Structure formats: structure tokens, C-alpha cells
Amino acid sequence: MTAFGKLIRTTAFRLTLAYLLLFALFAASLLGYFAWNTRRLITEQITSTVNAETSEIDNIFGRRGLRGLIFTIENRALRPGANLYLVTAPTGQSLAGNVGSLAPGVMATSGWSETAYRRLDDQDAGDHRALVRVSELSGGFRLLIGRDLEERRRLFDIIANAAQWSLLVVVVLGIGGGIFVARRVLWRIDAMTGTTRRIMAGDLSGRLPVGRSGDELDRLAENLNAMLERIEALMVGLKEVSDNIAHDLKTPLTRLRNRAEEALARSGSEAEYRAALERTIEESDGLIRTFNALLMIARAESGQARGNMGDFDAAEVANGIHELYEPLAEDDGMTLRVKTAPTPLHGNRELISQALANLVENAIKYGKPVPAAQPLSAGAVTGTDGKEILIEACREGDQVLLSVTDHGPGIPETDRRHAVERFVRLEASRTQPGSGLGLSLASAVATLHGGELRLGDAHPGLTATLVIPALAAARDRLAAQTPDVPHKVA
């Protein structure tokens, strides 16, 4: 497509053409109305003047006879810019006036008519047209009074001329403006197209140009840029994930392979083979676990688990998880407590349970108080020696909060965002077993429910909170069943 062809195909140009047509029609009708009205006005003026003069002259003829009539006519006919006058005898002979010739038969019929004529004093000029009134005086004399229509014609010419010129100006300006606007739009769209081509070619860092006018194209560009931002973040995330998967799956796979190889190479006893095989199975179980967690996160993040949602009480989930983990915590020398209020929630119960279980497992693994090095501030931890983990379920406004608080070393504020990412095991926990996916899974579950995972400071320690918006329907339904019950502490 040629550049011009591209130009005239733009929406802007087509719109301009449509407006142009509209304006031309408007101007034409305005001028037409103007011309028609002017013509009517001039005609009316002529008619009334002529009527008045006719009756005046008729009057003079009545009072002063033919001589007075001729005298008056001759007198008036000589004035500059005079009307047309002609008086004829009953024989048809011209007696007085300034009309040299007339179209034939005009004098014979009384009343108004438009006719070609020639003045007596201007022989050379061509025919003029005039509006005349012929009336019969007593005694068979006839009187013609009229007015040249030259003025009316000239006015018409002026209007027609104006119409032509204005049409020309409108068309030229319109098309010029159309091309200008279209080119501007086209230029910007071309710039956007160029950028998108570059982005499609793989350069995800490209962004569309955004002007300062804040018009619709700028808004579009801004939105597209936001979308690109998100896509880039996702791509970076994906790359990180695949790098991490490569690392966290390949490391145990390598260990597994090495062990099998070693066992094969060494001619050991049956017991040794058995031990090697058992370790192999253990290692592959760990791999499967990591893999499952990854799949689960992927599903939660893609929103596939949305189908399996129902209404339940978050307090029951908290109590259930407390019941499941309480002996484990105790074996580890910690105290697991739970504090709940009826907290209706709409969501995937299984996933929320698992997310909470992950948080509790993390607290048991990493939430042991730091010995001596970091003295606990007095009163910060009430009642216990800091080996307490608290599961809480409560509602705050429109949100359901499911939190797990420990009094371990916590996570420094700068690391918190990082901690939620997949596979991240903070330095302190590298030596501990685990896939490093617990917090990521909890975060993905919260996101699936339209909420988030918040990590906060428990002075000292970590508070991990699943913040999930409570849906109105579920809230009302459960509110109807459970009257206000005070906090129940297990």
C-alpha cells in the first residue's frame, strides 16, 4: 500500500471527509436561505415603491390633467438613479418617460410583469431586466412604472461568488486538515506498530511511546505498556522458575544418580545395597514432593482450582491444623496454640488448609527462639518462654485473617518479599529439609482467593498472615447460623 493510500484509509481522514461534506451542505443551505430571503425582500421593496408612485401619479393626472402628468414624469425620469417611467396615449404612442424600448405587449396588459427593456439615454448597453407595473389611467392613457433588477442580480452574483469561494476554502482546509490529523495519528500508530514488532521479535523491554496530551492514544499506550510490564514480569518469573527448577530438581537427581552409581561400582554386602536403595527411594520421594508442590502452585496461580470452592468456617480449618500439628510441635519443644472466632469464608478448603499447614510447618522448623544472642524484650512474649506458636483466625472488616505467629528470628523486612518467591530458602534455613516452596504455595493460594500472604514482625519473630476477602454471601449465611461468640482459646 502506498503512503498516500495508507493515509486516506485512516479513520481520521475518513471522518474528516464526512465532516467536510456535512459542513459544505450546511454552508450551501445557509447561503441559499440568505439568497432567497434577500430576493424576496428586494422584490417587496420594489413592489411597494412602485405601488405608492403609481397611486401618486394617478392622483396628479386626476388633478392636473395630461400636462401635469407629462411634466411630472419628465421631471422624475431625469433624476439620477430614477425608476422607469412610460406614459402612452390610447393610440399607443409614447408621450413621456425614460424607457426606449420594451418587450412587445407589455404595455397592453395591466398589472405586474418582468420584462427586458432599454433606457432612452443608454442606447449601447444590452438589455436590462426590470419589474414593472402597467396601469390604465382614465381616457385610455397607460402608465408604466418599474424598477431595474440589476441590483438584485448583482447581489445574487455576490452570493454565488461567496458560495464558490467558501466551498473551495472549506474543501481545501478540510482535506488539508484531514491529511494533517491522519498523518499525525498514522505516525503515532506506526511508532506503536514498530515497537510491538520489536517486542514480538523478542525484545520485551520495549515500551510504546506515550505523549503528554493524555488523549485516547496515550491512554491506550499506557495500558499496553502496563500489560507489557506484566508480561515481562511473568516472563522473568518463568525464567527464574525454570532456572530454579533446574537447580532444585537437578541437584537431588544428581545425588540420586551418584548414589546408584556408587552402589553399583562397589561390590558391597546385601545390607549396603539395601541401604543405598532405601536412600534412593527417599530421595525420589523428596523429588516427587517438590514436583507436586510446584504443580499445585502452578494450578493455584493459573486459577484452575477455582472450581472447587465452597463456604466454610476458617476457625474450623485453624482448629483442624492445630489439632494435626500440636503433637509435632510439642515433640519439638514448642507450644502450638490456637485462637479463633467464627470466621465464615468462601474458598477452597483443602488449599487453605494446606497453606495454613505450610505456615505452621515453617513456624515449627524455623520459629525457635534465638538463644541468648538476641535477648527477648521484656513483655513482648507473654506467658511463655517464646517457644509458643499461635494460630489465629479472625475477621477484620471484609477480610478473613488466618495467621501463624512464632517467636523465632523472624525474617528481616528487606527479605520478606523475596521469601515468598519460589524455591527461596533464606540463609538460616538452607540446612533444614524442605522444598522451599511452603511460603510460595501459601502465597499462591491467597492470590487465588483474591487475597495475599503478609509477612510481618512479631517482635521478635514472624507473623505470616493469609489475608483473604470474605465474600458477602458466605458471610451473611454463616452470620445467620452463628450468633456472636466470644473468642475461644484452646
Add this chain to the structure above:
Amino acid sequence: MRLLIIEDDRESADYLVKAFREVGHIADLAVDGEEGLALADSGTYDVLVIDRMLPKRDGLSLIGTLREKGNHTPALILSALGQVDDRIKGLRAGGDDYLPKPYSFAELLARVEVLSRRHGGPAEETTYRVGDLELDRLSHRVARGKEELTLQPREFRLLEYLMKHAGQVVTRTMLLENVWDYHFDPQTNVIDVHISRLRSKIDKGFDRPLLHTIRGAGYMIRDGLR
């Protein structure tokens, strides 16, 4: 026990057949959905082990067809899709249990044995007895010999499940699913801790232990070592 394994992957199918035969069961093999349906329809099996994705006819539709025909042979679904919603779909289609791949044979064996017992076994009893341990499901009383034992509600349910399947291996996952109704895989040994608590209540101070740990598989409650 007579088993039908419907699995299209030759290697895992052969492994399963061999493994089941080694522990003394009879296992037949079908390699696609149509063949599986025809064999299962003959109705002489105790348990069906069905892969979810099969050539010719998928596992879920196979079970659906069997159930429509009035065949209620217990079916265990094996699937690479291990998520909760897939599991629910499988059970809704008429499956009796669902095991995501990869699985351990011990887990599969334990579940198949529980399924076969459920099918042919007697109606649910109100009192379970293993050795001198007695559990009354109605009054929630547990006693060993003449000594009354005090159990927490969850410990009671744990023991109830173990005793219901006395003499059978019960895996950790089965316990988590059936006693706690959770279908996720905890990263820690939560179940072991609950078992050791229960064990300290029912076995501590008695000559003969009843609750046994089966290495590499799970737990079993039974009288004596046999």
C-alpha cells in the same frame, strides 16, 4: 485376592502384576480400556486397578459403564493427575479410591487390600477387638484388658481406623485422608507423632505391643507378630 490391572504402560503393568503375584495375589492384565471393560465385566475380580488415561476408552468412562451395568467391584484409579479436584472427579465417576502417580507399591498394596476387605467384609461392627484391646464405637470407650484407656477424640478416630483394618497395612497417606480428611502431603512426620502418642497410650506398660510400624509402608494393628 484376584485383581485386574488395566494399564497401558507395559513396563509398569508388568511390574505391578509381578509385585502382586509375589505377595500372593492373582493379577490379570488388560492394556486398553475396551479389553479392561470386557474382562472386568466378567465380574470375577475382587479389586480393579485402573489407569485413568487409557487407549480406546478412558478409565473414568470405563468405571461409569461398569457401574451402570450394576457391577460394583471396588475400583482404584491410578492417575498422573494428583490434584484434589481430579481426585474428586475420579471418585464421583464411581471410583472407590484414587492414587496419584508416582506411587509406592506398598501404598498401592495397602489400599487394594483395604478395598477388597471393604467389599467382601462383614457389616460394620460396633465393637472392634484386637488381642485384649477393645474399642466400643457407640460409647467411645477403649479398654486394654481390664484397664480403661482415656483417648483424645482424634486419637480415638485414629485407633478406630487402625482397628477397623486390623491385620492390614495402613499407610500414612491413608491415615491423613481418612482420619483427618486432608489430601495434601505434609513435609513433616506429623502422622508418626500422632501414632507414637497413641502407641504410648495403648502399648506402654503392656507385654505385647499391638501397634506395629511396617517399614517402608506404614502401620498395622494386630495381635502378636504372626
